[in-house]
Amino acid sequence: MTIKYQSQKIAQYFYTFAIILFAVQVLVGLVAAIQFLKPDIAILSFATIRTLHINALVVWLLAGLMGATYYVVPEESETELWNYPIALFQFWATVVAVTAVVVGYIVMGIFPQANISVLGTLVLNEGREYIEAPRWADVLIVVSVLLFLFNMFMTMLKTKKWTAIQGVLLTGLVFLALMYLPGMFYSKNMVKDQFWWWWVIHLWVEGSWEVIAGALLAFMLMKTIGAKREVLEKWMYIEVGLVLFTGILGTGHHYYFIGTPKYWWWVGGFFSSLEPVPLLLMVWDAFRTTREARNVTNKVGLFYTVAHAIFNFVGAGLWGVIHTLPQVNQWTHGTQITTAHGHLAFYGAYVLLIMAMIYVTLPSMRGVKEFKTSRAYQAFWWMTISMVFIVLTITGAGMVQVYMERLMGLDYVAVKANYNLWFWIIRAIFGVGFLVGTLIFVYDYFRLGKDQGLQKT
Amino acid sequence: MSNKAARNLFIFGSLFFFVIFLGLTFDTMKQIDGRAPEVTKEVDDGKQVWHKYDCIGCHTILGNGSYFAPDMTKVVEKKPAGYLKKFLMDPKSTNKNATMPKLGLSSKEADDMIAFLTWISKIDTNGWPPKPILAQAAGVGGAQQTRGQQVYQSQGCSNCHSINGIGGTSGPDLTKVGAAGKDAEWHMKHLKDPNSLVPGSAMPPYPSLSDSDLKELAAYLVSLK
Numbered sequence: 171m172t173i174k175y176q177s178q179k180i181a182q183y184f185y186t187f188a189i190i191l192f193a194v195q196v197l198v199g200l201v202a203a204i205q206f207l208k209p210d211i212a213i214l215s216f217a218t219i220r221t222l223h224i225n226a227l228v229v230w231l232l233a234g235l236m237g238a239t240y241y242v243v244p245e246e247s248e249t250e251l252w253n254y255p256i257a258l259f260q261f262w263a264t265v266v267a268v269t270a271v272v273v274g275y276i277v278m279g280i281f282p283q284a285n286i287s288v289l290g291t292l293v294l295n296e297g298r299e300y301i302e303a304p305r306w307a308d309v310l311i312v313v314s315v316l317l318f319l320f321n322m323f324m325t326m327l328k329t330k331k332w333t334a335i336q337g338v339l340l341t342g343l344v345f346l347a348l349m350y351l352p353g354m355f356y357s358k359n360m361v362k363d364q365f366w367w368w369w370v371i372h373l374w375v376e377g378s379w380e381v382i383a384g385a386l387l388a389f390m391l392m393k394t395i396g397a398k399r400e401v402l403e404k405w406m407y408i409e410v411g412l413v414l415f416t417g418i419l420g421t422g423h424h425y426y427f428i429g430t431p432k433y434w435w436w437v438g439g440f441f442s443s444l445e446p447v448p449l450l451l452m453v454w455d456a457f458r459t460t461r462e463a464r465n466v467t468n469k470v471g472l473f474y475t476v477a478h479a480i481f482n483f484v485g486a487g488l489w490g491v492i493h494t495l496p497q498v499n500q501w502t503h504g505t506q507i508t509t510a511h512g513h514l515a516f517y518g519a520y521v522l523l524i525m526a527m528i529y530v531t532l533p534s535m536r537g538v539k540e541f542k543t544s545r546a547y548q549a550f551w552w553m554t555i556s557m558v559f560i561v562l563t564i565t566g567a568g569m570v571q572v573y574m575e576r577l578m579g580l581d582y583v584a585v586k587a588n589y590n591l592w593f594w595i596i597r598a599i600f601g602v603g604f605l606v607g608t609l610i611f612v613y614d615y616f617r618l619g620k621d622q623g624l625q626k627t
Numbered sequence: 628m629s630n631k632a633a634r635n636l637f638i639f640g641s642l643f644f645f646v647i648f649l650g651l652t653f654d655t656m657k658q659i660d661g662r663a664p665e666v667t668k669e670v671d672d673g674k675q676v677w678h679k680y681d682c683i684g685c686h687t688i689l690g691n692g693s694y695f696a697p698d699m700t701k702v703v704e705k706k707p708a709g710y711l712k713k714f715l716m717d718p719k720s721t722n723k724n725a726t727m728p729k730l731g732l733s734s735k736e737a738d739d740m741i742a743f744l745t746w747i748s749k750i751d752t753n754g755w756p757p758k759p760i761l762a763q764a765a766g767v768g769g770a771q772q773t774r775g776q777q778v779y780q781s782q783g784c785s786n787c788h789s790i791n792g793i794g795g796t797s798g799p800d801l802t803k804v805g806a807a808g809k810d811a812e813w814h815m816k817h818l819k820d821p822n823s824l825v826p827g828s829a830m831p832p833y834p835s836l837s838d839s840d841l842k843e844l845a846a847y848l849v850s851l852k
Binding site for chain 2: 205206209215216217218220221278282283285287292295296297298299302334338358359360361362363364365400403404407408410411414415418419421422424425426427428429430431432433434435437500501503504505506508509575576577578579580581582583584587588
């Protein structure tokens, strides 16, 4: 298997960057887990470590999605990329900007007073979860994303194929870019601040990113087992449609208790309860397509694709819906239950998605038909078993916290330090397991297709 | 269903729900200001201090944030302003068990932060966080309480101190305070003016307690062994 268009190789730059950040994310995540037991273990405090953990996550997933898109669009449009140098510039500009932001976080972690305000914005860290990146970086990110989208759009315009897969992919990416903007203005009122902040966070994770996931799922099923495009595309439209029908108004499940009107209890409760439906449909779609398959060309790719569909449903769907009703959420809101949901959702919906895309597209970029697959399976089981236990321990910690703090009235610090101690210990141990899986994956990424005795095409 | 029909359903259905969402957003924006006190300059300055030190990197506020440190929504109802100010400026010397690092807040920044957190505590959050069921119940039922226990409860001592695991962790644990060798007289003096016996103490004085209440409360504390 070789790639059809040389410019698709740009995807590898993004994948490599994504994977390095992934390793960083897991490493600092392990430090953060240990800081639940010994807060002073690192030079940097938990706040900085955690900021690095979640920002590395967001950036590496975005880099992975960009890489995947750079691969998919030329393939679907059946042409070379419109402008390769711009794509390469966009890549390096992103790397430089991200590195500068990370240095800023670390400087601020060591010298908190260095985070001064210039022209009304903080220069190192905006102090808003997930979108801590300062305003100057926001501008660079927007420029980078616009360059990327423009390049994609011009590539499609070259042949005007307008396939459904790339149409939905681009729709998701444009929606993603637009939904970054509500996070870019200052509001004096903290309630309004959080209201718009959720537009970014929720409409990314439970909106545009899931739309992109729907498009990539169809693409991967087509590539790995040669499933019929027409059928895949129809179900893709239905899936991503249901994602947005439930997900947009499902934003309301963040507006129960932050100072917003009570009608959000009805809107958020009803629509977010339905959010697992499209994710279940994606699982069914993956299984149905696989069952009908006669010709599996990439077993590992298919394996990761199906695993992504399943854990997307379990993590984002089930672990979300258990605490999405306001009557339940008033007890669980602001507890470790949310942390548990966050971990399994990001792992299932997006980490496995990017890994699946890598295993589906990388062999052709490396010019191999077959490759050694044992490491890919090892990485999967190390990571998945570890993540499942990490999530179960955090869920247990959250249940104890809800009962003791919210029902019995014990102090937050007392519950965390005494009654949750064992959960933190077990979580950190499985964190080591997850790191092992990650390192196997990183090694496999760099080795894939380079082992001895493989058939070249 | 044809692919074209599915595509149109996706496009127009999504737009339909987004328009509803925009309408609700518009209505919510009109209502938000009425659900909290006015944002004064101090509150806004305090909000900027909140962002400057990336407080959300550890804490939650209105239930959103990092789950590593306590939620700040109602903190001013639980902790006296004098304690909060000392704590914000130097956490570990105020409460030796504190995890929070000394971030270098100035006196003004600490005052602004308290103004911001006071404003936050007054937002109409639809009843969140709910009052803990058992703690509520313990105050109204159960065995007959001594006068000293009642004073302990009515003064909110348990917001900072804990006995047998129930209560706050900002102040010292009182489960065995009676075994520490301090007599009732010492406790009475300490309650009236903590600083006179423990220089630099963050505990607020309780000068308004009557002599009989002081005596009962001190007796109760001495009895904890």
